[in-house]
Structure formats: C-alpha cells, structure tokens
Amino acid sequence: MLSPAEIDARLLRLLPRVEKPARYVGGELNQVVKPWEQIPLRVALAFPDVYEIGMPNLGLAALYELVNQQPEMLAERVYVPWTDMQALMRAHDLPLFSLETRHALRDFDLVGISLPYESIYTNVLTLLALGGIPLLASARVDGDPLVLAGGHATFNPEPMADFIDAFVIGDGEEALIEVAHTVLTAKRAGATRATLLRALAALDGIYVPALYDVSYHADGRVAAVSPRAAGIPAQVCKRVVATLPPPLTRPLVPNLDTVHNRVAVEIMRGCTRGCRFCHAGMVTRPVRERTVEEIVGAIDAALGATGFGEVGLLSLSSSDYSHALELVRAVAARFGSRGVNISLPSLRIESFSVELMQALAGNSRRGGFTLAPEAASERMRAIINKPVSTAQLLETAREIYSRGWHTIKLYFMIGHPEETLADVEAIAALCQAVLAEGRQVLGARAKLHAGISTFVPKPHTPFQWVACDSIEQIAAKQQLLRQRLRQRAIKLSWSDPRETMLEAWLARGDRRLGAVILAAWQAGASFDAWREHFRFELWEQAFDGAGLDPAFYTHRPRALEERLPWEHIDAGVSQRFLREDRAWSAEGRLRDDCRERCFACGVLPTFKALRAAHPGPGWKCPEVGPPATATTKNAATAPAAAAAMTAAEPRA
Amino acid sequence: MSERGAPSASAALWRYRVRFAKEGPLRWVGHLDLQRVWLHTLRRAELPLAFNTGFHPRPRLVFAASLPLGFIGKAELLELGLTEERDAAGLHAGLHRCAAPGLRIDEVVAVDADAPALGRGLRAFDYAVTLEAQGDAELDGRIAALLAATSLPRERRRRPYDLRPLIERLTRVGGGALTMRLSAGEGTTGRPDEVLRALGYEPADATIERTALCFEGQR
Numbered sequence: 001m002l003s004p005a006e007i008d009a010r011l012l013r014l015l016p017r018v019e020k021p022a023r024y025v026g027g028e029l030n031q032v033v034k035p036w037e038q039i040p041l042r043v044a045l046a047f048p049d050v051y052e053i054g055m056p057n058l059g060l061a062a063l064y065e066l067v068n069q070q071p072e073m074l075a076e077r078v079y080v081p082w083t084d085m086q087a088l089m090r091a092h093d094l095p096l097f098s099l100e101t102r103h104a105l106r107d108f109d110l111v112g113i114s115l116p117y118e119s120i121y122t123n124v125l126t127l128l129a130l131g132g133i134p135l136l137a138s139a140r141v142d143g144d145p146l147v148l149a150g151g152h153a154t155f156n157p158e159p160m161a162d163f164i165d166a167f168v169i170g171d172g173e174e175a176l177i178e179v180a181h182t183v184l185t186a187k188r189a190g191a192t193r194a195t196l197l198r199a200l201a202a203l204d205g206i207y208v209p210a211l212y213d214v215s216y217h218a219d220g221r222v223a224a225v226s227p228r229a230a231g232i233p234a235q236v237c238k239r240v241v242a243t244l245p246p247p248l249t250r251p252l253v254p255n256l257d258t259v260h261n262r263v264a265v266e267i268m269r270g271c272t273r274g275c276r277f278c279h280a281g282m283v284t285r286p287v288r289e290r291t292v293e294e295i296v297g298a299i300d301a302a303l304g305a306t307g308f309g310e311v312g313l314l315s316l317s318s319s320d321y322s323h324a325l326e327l328v329r330a331v332a333a334r335f336g337s338r339g340v341n342i343s344l345p346s347l348r349i350e351s352f353s354v355e356l357m358q359a360l361a362g363n364s365r366r367g368g369f370t371l372a373p374e375a376a377s378e379r380m381r382a383i384i385n386k387p388v389s390t391a392q393l394l395e396t397a398r399e400i401y402s403r404g405w406h407t408i409k410l411y412f413m414i415g416h417p418e419e420t421l422a423d424v425e426a427i428a429a430l431c432q433a434v435l436a437e438g439r440q441v442l443g444a445r446a447k448l449h450a451g452i453s454t455f456v457p458k459p460h461t462p463f464q465w466v467a468c469d470s471i472e473q474i475a476a477k478q479q480l481l482r483q484r485l486r487q488r489a490i491k492l493s494w495s496d497p498r499e500t501m502l503e504a505w506l507a508r509g510d511r512r513l514g515a516v517i518l519a520a521w522q523a524g525a526s527f528d529a530w531r532e533h534f535r536f537e538l539w540e541q542a543f544d545g546a547g548l549d550p551a552f553y554t555h556r557p558r559a560l561e562e563r564l565p566w567e568h569i570d571a572g573v574s575q576r577f578l579r580e581d582r583a584w585s586a587e588g589r590l591r592d593d594c595r596e597r598c599f600a601c602g603v604l605p606t607f608k609a610l611r612a613a614h615p616g617p618g619w620k621c622p623e624v625g626p627p628a629t630a631t632t633k634n635a636a637t638a639p640a641a642a643a644a645m646t647a648a649e650p651r652a
Numbered sequence: 653m654s655e656r657g658a659p660s661a662s663a664a665l666w667r668y669r670v671r672f673a674k675e676g677p678l679r680w681v682g683h684l685d686l687q688r689v690w691l692h693t694l695r696r697a698e699l700p701l702a703f704n705t706g707f708h709p710r711p712r713l714v715f716a717a718s719l720p721l722g723f724i725g726k727a728e729l730l731e732l733g734l735t736e737e738r739d740a741a742g743l744h745a746g747l748h749r750c751a752a753p754g755l756r757i758d759e760v761v762a763v764d765a766d767a768p769a770l771g772r773g774l775r776a777f778d779y780a781v782t783l784e785a786q787g788d789a790e791l792d793g794r795i796a797a798l799l800a801a802t803s804l805p806r807e808r809r810r811r812p813y814d815l816r817p818l819i820e821r822l823t824r825v826g827g828g829a830l831t832m833r834l835s836a837g838e839g840t841t842g843r844p845d846e847v848l849r850a851l852g853y854e855p856a857d858a859t860i861e862r863t864a865l866c867f868e869g870q871r
Contacts (some may be wrong), residue, residue, distance in 0.1 A: 015680055016722050016856035029692075029752045093717045132699065253692055253752065261688070307750070343688030514691030 002095060004036075004102035010094045011102070018085045022052035022256045024645075026077070026099030029253040030305060033072040033100050034062070041184040043067050044108040044175075046078040046146070048115070048123035049529065054079045058314065059151065060114050061251055063176055070450040073180055076108075079129070080123045083527070089130060092627045101482035102444050108145050110183050112176060113164070115151040119499065119529040125521040128163065133520065137165045137210055142193050146200075148573025150176070154207075155238070155283050156459040156566040159506050161209035162514030166200045169569055170238030171269075173245050175205050177236060185618040186226060193503040199648075201232050206230075207238030207569065214511045216608075222510055225568045225631060226447055237570040240565045240607055242614040247298035250305045253586065262310035262343075263302040265295050267327065271316035272594045272620055274586055275374070277384045280316055283571045286601040286611075287620035292327050296334060301341065310341045313444070319348040319356060320595070322617070336362055337344035344440075349373060349388045354399045368407035369400045376412065376426035379389035383418050385581075390430060394437055401438040407447040408434060414477045415455035415469040415500070417557075427452075428484030435489055441495075444489070452481060452494040456504045460571040462581035465558040468504045471497040482572055498536040502528060504554045505539075511566035513545045564591050574602030598622050665702050665712070666734045666744060669770065671759040674725035678754030683718035689752050694732065696750035698744075702733035705776045709827070710760060716770050716865055717777070717836070718842075725741055726780075731770040740816055753860065773868035775837050776820060779844040782859040783828035791847040795830075818842030833866065 015021040036042065045064055047054025054060065060077075069074035076098035081089060089096070095104040105111060111133065125135055133147065136139045140147070149160060157167040168175045179200060186196040201208040211232045215223040227234055234387035246266050254261065270287035271280070297310055311331070315321060331342055340404070347353035349371050357369060361622050373388050375381045381388065400408055409512055414429050431450050438446025454474055458462045474497040485492050506513060519542035527533035535562070543550045558564070560579055567575070577600065584591060591599060598604065604611060604621045612624045674686060681689065690713060694701055703709040712733030719725045744760040751757055783791070798804070799822060804815040819842060821833040836844030845855035 012858070021722070023678065025677045025680050027753050030754075183725055219855040229822065255677060255686055255752070255754075257688065304696065304698075309691070441827035 002093075002104060004097075007094065007097045007102045010092055011097070012095065014088045014092065016086065020051075021081060022082065024085060024099070030101060030250045031252055032068040032075070034068065036074070036101050036103065037243075039072065039074045041070075041073045041110070041114060041180055041187065042103070042108045043073060043074050043075045043110045043180055044105055045079050046105075046111060046113045046127050047080075048120045048127055049080055049527070050082050051079045051254075052256060053259040055252065055254050055256075055258045056112075056262075056264070057116075057265060058248075058264045059172065062245070062248055063172060063247055064252075065250070065624040066173060066177065067180065068176065070180070072184060073177075076103070076379070076627060078111075078131070080125065080126055080366060080527075086126070086130065088193075092376060095132045096127065106133050106145060109187060109422065110180055111145045111147050113147065113149045115149045115153040115160065116161075117153055117529075118151075118503045119534075120505060121517050122525045123526055124160065124163060125518065126526050131286075135378050135600055136162055138162070140165065141195065144193075145181075146196065148176075150177055152283060152509075155569055155571055156507065156509070157207055157209060157569065158508040158511040159370065159513040159517060162518070164209065165197065166210070167207040167237070169205050169207055169223070170571075171234055171241045173241050174240075175203070175239045178203050179206060181266075198231075199227075205237065207236040208561075209511070211326055212568065213589055216512075218512075220548075222565050224563065225244060225565070235568050235570045237606060238283070238572055240286065240524055240572070241288075241412075241608065242610045243618060244290055246410075247290065247294065247297055247302075249301035251302055251309070252268050252630050253306045259474060260309060260312065262312050263299055263306060264314055265298055265302075265306045265380055265515060266290070266314050267295055267318070268315035268321045270620070272320065273317055274385055274581070274594060274599075275464040276383070276453055276581060277416070277458070278316075278372075280459075282573050283460050284316065285572055285601065286462050286607065288618055289322055289620070292323050292330055296329060296330050297329065299335060303335065308570075309339065310343065311335065312343045312345070314345070315348060317348060318344045318346045319353050320593075324352075324356055325359065330341065332360050332362065338358075340471070343621045344430065345370065345607070347371065349375060349393050349396050351396055351399055354396060354403060358403060366408045368447075369405045370409040370411070371396065372411035373430070374413045375423070376430040377423045379588065380419060380423045382424075382590055383414075383416065383585050387590050389626040390433070393430070394433055397434045398437045398441070401441040402448055406438075406442060406445050408438065409449040409451060410434065411453065413449045413453050413455050415474050416463075416527065417467050419467065419469075419477075421477070425481050425484070428481055431485055431490060433457045435594065439489075447491070449491045450481070450485060452478065454495055454497065454500040456500060456507055458507050459564065459566045460569075460573060460578070462578050464508065464578065465560060465562070465582060466502075466565060467557045468554040470555060474500065496534075498533065499531070499534055501550070501554065502534075502536070502539060505543075505550050507551055508565070511546060512546065515518065516542045516548060518607075519545050570606070571601040572601075572606045574606065577601045581620060595620050661690065661866050664735050665765065666737045667731055667763040667765065667767065668687070668734065668738070668740065669729060669759075669761050669763050669818070670747065670757060671750075672725075672730070673756040673758060674719060674728055675756065676754035676755065678752065679722065679724050680729040682721040684848070687715070689755065690730070693750050693755060694743065694751055695746065697746045699732075699746070700734050700736040702735045716774060719862060720845075721806070722856075722860070723844075724859065725757070726861050726863045727865060728862070729770060729865055774836055774865060775868050776833050777841075777862055778831065778833050778864040778866065780825075780861045781828070781830040781832065781844055781848065782861050783848075783853055786828070786859055791824055791828065791830075791851075795824060797849075798822065798850055806846060806850075808846075813840045815846055821846060822847065827828050831863075861862050 045060050065076045066071050128135050132192050149164045150172045154167045165380045182199050197208050200206050201211050211228050212225050214225050218224050268289045270284040273288050299545055374386050422648045435448045457466050520538045523538045525538045608624050669832045697711050701711040714731045716729035740760045740762050747757045818835045823831050848855045
C-alpha cells in the first residue's frame, strides 16, 4: 500500500503529462486539512465525474463542511480522473487518492458517493476500481471502507445495489453524520462488517441492500423485496431535516474554471407545484425555506471568503419562495453595487418573475431569460400538471423582450406516451408565437432558444407506471421540431434519444441491472454523461449478455398493482396519492399548488412528529397539533390512515 | 514617496506593481486560470478596482508575461489599477492576507500614472531548472555542445526560428541544476522546455522555475 508521500511523488511525475493537472492537486482556498493520524474517522466524499463537474456540487460541499466540523471526523474530496490520467494511473500503479492529503481511497473508513443522476453510475465503478476497493459489496471484507451512496437517484437504489454497502435515502445532512458515528463505533469495537451493516440498517433512512432478498415472477417482474432477517425494516423511509442547516459560508474556491464559479445558496428545498414528471419535486417534499436574513448573511460571508463574482439563489421553483421579492431586493441592494452577478434560476411563467429578474439585474441584461413551459397544448399541460396558458406565456414573453432581454430560452419536454404529433406541432407554433412577440418589440434582434428534453418516467412520481416513447418515436418528434423551427433567430437543442434510453433503463431498473452496469463498464462504458464517451452499443451488449430485454424497463406500461422495484423505499409521498394523481392525469385533471390547500400526499403524516416539533412558517405543509401518540417513521405505511389524518387537512 | 498626478483619463486611476510567486498548487494552472485566481484574491481584499471601459468591463489587471502551465514563477509581475489611492505597504498586507494558497506577494510599489506599460522593455527571462539526477560530466558535455552550435533551427506554430541566439546564458550550477537566461524577442521568445529538448532531456521530468524578468537597462 502506498503512503501519501509515495503517492505524491508518483503524482508529481504524471502531472506534466496530463490535461488540466490542477484537477488532481487540491490545495484550493478554504480546503480543510485535518491531521490524519489524530482523527479516528476518515471520510472520503466522492463525486463520480471530473473535478470541474463535481467541485461546484452544493450537496457535497455542504457535507464536506459538516463532516469536518465534527471533532472526531475528517472529510476529503475525490473526483474521477479524466481518461488521460486514468491511463497513466493504471500504467504507474497510482491508486485513486484524496486531494487533501493524498491518501488512497481504500485507506478511508467511509467513502460517500454522490448519485444525483443515472448516467453517472459506471463512473462509480471507475472510482472503486481505481481506489482499490472491491467492486461488489459482497466481495468486501473487514477492513475495506464502507461504501455509502446518497442523492436523488438513490430513491431507486436497486440498479446500484450490488456495488453500494448502504444508501442514504433523502436529506443527507444528519444521516451522514449518524452513519459516520456508527462506522466509528464499529471501528473502535473491532466489529465485523456484518455487525456494522446490521447497525446501519437500524438507522432511519439507511438502506442496506445486502440485507434484502429480491424475488421475481417468471416474466421478470419483481415479486417481493424482503428483509433477510428479523429487525430489518420492510420499508426504508427517507430522511428529512426539519430545518435546513445553516448555509455554507466558506466554500472552496477552485483554481480551475469549473461549471459554476459562484456562491450557491439553497433558498428552499422541495416544491409544492406537483408537476407530475418531476422527480425532484416529489422526493424533496416537504417544502422548507430559509429566511431572508439567513440567506443574505450567508452570501455576505461567502463572498468575503471566496471573492466569487457570482451568486446563485437555488431552489426548484424560485418564484414560489415566500419572500422572493423581499429577497431579491435585499440581495440586489446589498451586493449588486459590488459588481456581483446574481442568478435566480427556475422561475415560473408569470409577470412576477420578470419583476424579480428586473429587481435583481438592475440595468444589466446578461444572458437570456429562461422559462420552462414544458408543454404547449392545453391537453398535455393538464396531463403533466403544469397549467401555464399560452396567453400567460405570451404576455410574459412580451414583457421580457420589452424590458430589454433579447433572448428567451424555453424548455420543453417531449416523449410522454400520451403525446401526439399535434402536441409537438404546438411546441413549434408556441415558439414561433413567442418569437413574434419579440419581433414586435425588437425586430430582428429578438432571439429564441428552444431546449427540448425527453421525458423519462421516474420512480416515486405519478408517471412511474407509464411507458417511454421508443427511440424512433422520439427521433420523429425531434425531426418535426427541426423542420418547423429552422430559422436564424431560433436555436434548437435536443438530447440524443439513446442517452435518454440509458437514463430510462436505469431510473426504473431492478437489482438485476447491477450485472448490466458491471458488464457495460467492463466493456469500456464510462463517462456516459459525456456525449463523446457514450457508447450505446456497449449497453445493448450488456443487456444481451445478462439475458435481459431493455424494453422491459422502458416500453412496457406497468400495471398499478405491479410491485415496483423501489416500493420498499418510502419517499414520504404515498403510493395511494401517486395512483390518484396518475388517475387525475388520465382524466386531464389539474391539481393546485399545495400551498393553497393540502392534498394529503402523505408527507405530512409521515413526518407529523417532526412538523409538530418544528411549527412555524419554515415548512409549507400545514401545522399539526402536538404529537399525541408516538409517531414512527413508518406512520404513513397504512394509506387509509394517512388519508384520514386530520393533520393533513388544510387550515382555515 | 513621490506625489502622483491625476491620471489623464476622466476616471481616477492609481497604478500599483506587484511582484509575486506562483507556486504550490498554482504551478498547475495556466494563465487564464491564474487571472481568475487573482481576480478572486482582489475581490476578497475588497479593493476599489478600476475597470476597463467596454461592453464587458474587466478589472484593469495587466501581467508582464504569461507563465506556461507547469512552470513555477518566483518573480512574476503584474500591474493593477485602483480608483482610489492606497498606501503600498497596506496594499501589500491586504493582498498577503487574501492571497490564494500558492500565491506569494513579495513586493508592491506604486507607479506613476504616466509610467510606461508594464511589459515595455521586457527583454529576457531567467530560469532555474532541476533535472532528475544526471551524470555531471554528461550534462556538461551536452551543454558545451549546445552552446558551441552556431544555429539551432526549430519550428513553433509552423514558423521556423533559431533557438541558439535566444540562449543568452546556460550554466550548470551543481548536480542536475541549471540556470539559463533566454531572450524575449519581438517575434520569438526562448522557451526553457525547448532548451531542455535540445539538450536531450524530457521537459516533463524537470522542474522549471522562472526566477526573474529582465528589462532593458537592467543588468
């Protein structure tokens, strides 16, 4: 095993031979280096992509700060080396190491991996392999690090279950620290790996896949996912933090240009809008907001500690933040004069958003104004529950163009099984209508970007049962849009349907996909999120080799009674609610913003005790009375009880 | 310290020259990234930065010479423009406090408003190079052979040039340690990595430090 000094010496010889060597040296401002020998519990926080992508990740940055605040713990960073460095590392026997102290990944007690989306899965195998950690959880022995994963994609943990020892489901801030304490206790006691895994499974929100058996029907559908022993929960309910912890005030300042060089502050977690395709909107409930004072104070501290010239105010739906106008006014007044550029993404389509942007931007009109109508026909809008009328969009567009923005970016989604070519035609017509508004104000200077994404049905959403379009259907819809929107003032972008397929297979896959991921990776699949590296044929071959039909996961409508591979994971939103919302979608029935009235999605009964202990406006769920009886994390598993709970009724 | 007159432009401008080292983790960043590292440092120091006029105003930050990625800089120079006068010692202290790891502030001096531009008169660079352990005699032989050549035709970006006249000095100072002074001509600048190649060594195996910037009129 190489010491940090030996790793550093080998690294020094490789750095002059790779592209962007600063990816591999660390040493950035605000990096935290704790004395390795004196810290009993060492955590590696890994992002499964290159430095420039992983470094700005807000979730990992927050966990880095939290872990390093614990006296008995340290956290160091690990990213995936680019292909040139990987080749040199293999050739020179250099193991994957942490940026802070150059310890090999396998020297850590706990390796925490961020899994925000599916196209990053093969890179996890690269991380483990380069780090000298056995790929399969079942092959790891006492003394190997515990491999933990968290992030939005882990709400269906099954495709990665072969490789991960334990998953954090839901908010990670408290759960990661509890896991780390459990690992430390086991380390001190000299406990076996099996004992540690049992202890982890007893924690709220922690899923240890090795402790569950999956059985299948003859046709391949999941029959059951059952705990292997008594005391292992049949359902793992996600974690939520009652109050968002204080925002980061000393973010790292990368020495390289990364995808976002900015102070990022999460102003709100969760979303009350209920767009039916939106995974994040469903799994991050309940909505919790930070106060304006807390946000402004954090920005002030972070700007001083970093020198960044840009601030991002992040949430799933910024205009829905209760004090949006107050916030942007405070931020603009305080920081606008310092030449700091402030961005407020995820705005709703209404004139209020234009007001917000104007308050932020002053007279600057940097970049375009982005809106996401997603659908262009009333029918599709009702199906996906994003009711923005064409009149409202055109009015908003007119206002944007007339207030000085020359470019509007519109995001649309194609590929829902209910969508017809007429609905796609409507997207093209709407784009033309929006541009026409701009032309009236700006003439030929008016521009439009249309970003066309492709719908992928996600677990824990009302569309978790529906089929995807085929590659041919998607391609035909994209072709139609290319034909209709071929003009200079319009820029059209779309995603490769084959990349969409990969996301779709993995999003709703079962545990058998572990073999597919492993085979694809062994054949050379990695950096699948990078177009130049994505190799569709490797995945087709891997499915073939595993004897699985990819269409089984994507093009098959699933019956409402089918046992879904992720049903043992409880995202707080009940299956009953999702079924009801699926039915409403089929009827074209809209569901209001749940800030207006509670629809009993299941989140409030699930976290009733937490809500009762944290009253006030921080949560956007209704208040509940003091806890009457002991509520458990699984309080919502009886749907009838959840539906009947008075706590879920709206307050007058 | 002499009085400095108000600048000719309408906006007030006070100019300061900073000598600094680029080392440690910053050895591995290129010039564009170094500019950003400096910008962050200046913003942390909350200095009244002067901006260039233009569609995208940029802080007035001028480097004497860019330093290739992988080189260590021991005496790099930049000039920054402020809209308010600052005491050079206070400026030095503020920059020192806010500098990114790998950026060492060695000297800050105020410059007259009408002083020539920073890069003016730059004529050569001094480098210190450390090679991995080499036989002394062999290294001396290669240096002698190189210096004995009357011409070393090379090509850079498809343009032919002669490396030999750009090598003003090349000396072994012990073990595998070399120093060299290379001219910065109008069209062509001598590069230490090319000198190493001419000596038969792989530049990636060497540590290259730029130790001084030489101006006309200086020794």
